[in-house]
Amino acid sequence: DIQMTQSPSSVSASVGDRVTITCRASQVISSWLAWYQQKPGKVPKLLIYAASSLQSGVPSRFSGSGFGTDFTLTISSLQPEDFATYYCQQAHSFPITFGQGTRLEIK
Amino acid sequence: EVQLVESGGGLVQPGRSLRLSCAASGFTFNDYAMHWVRQAPGKGLEWVSSISWNSGSVGYADSVKGRFTISRDNAKTSLYLQMNILRPEDTALYYCAKDRGGNWLDFWGQGTLVTVSS
Numbered sequence: 539d540i541q542m543t544q545s546p547s548s549v550s551a552s553v554g555d556r557v558t559i560t561c562r563a564s565q566v567i568s569s570w571l572a573w574y575q576q577k578p579g580k581v582p583k584l585l586i587y588a589a590s591s592l593q594s595g596v597p598s599r600f601s602g603s604g605f606g607t608d609f610t611l612t613i614s615s616l617q618p619e620d621f622a623t624y625y626c627q628q629a630h631s632f633p634i635t636f637g638q639g640t641r642l643e644i645k
Numbered sequence: 646e647v648q649l650v651e652s653g654g655g656l657v658q659p660g661r662s663l664r665l666s667c668a669a670s671g672f673t674f675n676d677y678a679m680h681w682v683r684q685a686p687g688k689g690l691e692w693v694s695s696i697s698w699n700s701g702s703v704g705y706a707d708s709v710k711g712r713f714t715i716s717r718d719n720a721k722t723s724l725y726l727q728m729n730i731l732r733p734e735d736t737a738l739y740y741c742a743k744d745r746g747g748n749w750l751d752f753w754g755q756g757t758l759v760t761v762s763s
Contacts, residue, residue: 539707572749574690581740581756582682582690587749625690629748632704634680634692 540564540628544637550645555616559640561609561626570630573602573611576639577622585624586611616642647671647752649741654757657731665757667724667741672752675699675719678744681726683737684756691737694726695744709735731761 541564551557561571569589574582584593586602589609599614613620621644626637653665665681681693694705694715703715714727724741738756745751 570747574750576690581753582750583753584745584749584751587745587747593749593751627690627692627750632695633706634695634704634748636690636692639689 539633540567540631540635542626542628542635542637544624544626544640546640547638548641548643550643551616552645553616553618555645557613557616557642559611559624559642561604561611561637563607563609563628563630566606567628567630569605570628571602571604571609572627572629573600574625574627575620575622576625582625613642618644647743649743649752649754651739651741651754651757654739654759656760656762658763659732659761661731662727662729663731663759665726665728665739665741665759667754669722669724669741669743672743674717674722677746678748679717679724680742680744680748680750681715681724682740682742682750682753683735683759684740685734685737688737693739695748696724728759731759733761735759736761 543562571589573586576582590602623639648670650668680695696715712730716725740756741754742750743752
């Protein structure tokens with residue numbers, strides 16, 4: 539199985555900050571990576587797929603990059619509604635696997 | 646508007662069975678693969694199973710293989726998860742999710758809670 543490791547596990551930031559979350563796959567997954575946002579008590583929301591494609595309706599302050607084993611999710615200017623937990627997911631091969639999550643908290 | 650509504654969760658004893666359902670609407674159900682993803686209380690997301698648009702291809706997490714069976718009824722626009730030999734570690738909120746293509750999950754239901762306890 540492909541293991542997905544996110545870092546950091548949690549991060550504190552302020553409104554307006556630029557934040558980067560990383561995700562590393564245990565083997566090469568090309569661009570088969572997605573990012574999801576989950577707010578407390580809410581369902582996950584797809585933000586980025588195919589490593590860098592923005593899902594319809596997602597604000598452009600979210601961006602994704604990477605290829606192979608190392609990927610990043612960047613939020614260019616944090617807004618109050620962005621404080622949530624973020625998960626990466628590999629879709630290269632079954633079983634599909636998620637990272638453990640990165641909790642983004644208000645500083 | 647895409648809607649996915651799960652049902653069938655509840656409290657069940659270890660070793661027993663439960664069948665989850667997901668009623669889909671707002672999109673052409675038989676065009677898309679579907680997935681089940683679960684989330685234990687306070688924990689992260691765990692993919693459980695998926696099924697292709699025509700049921701020709703299915704996949705399972707190692708943790709449920711041999712115990713859970715995914716199926717769909719395109720005529721009823723519904724997805725199912727038959728869960729047998731349930732264990733306490735299966736306790737979680739079970740989400741039904743639509744695959745936009747490429748195993749990217751673009752719409753999720755609100756989930757149905759399964760609690761396995763004696």
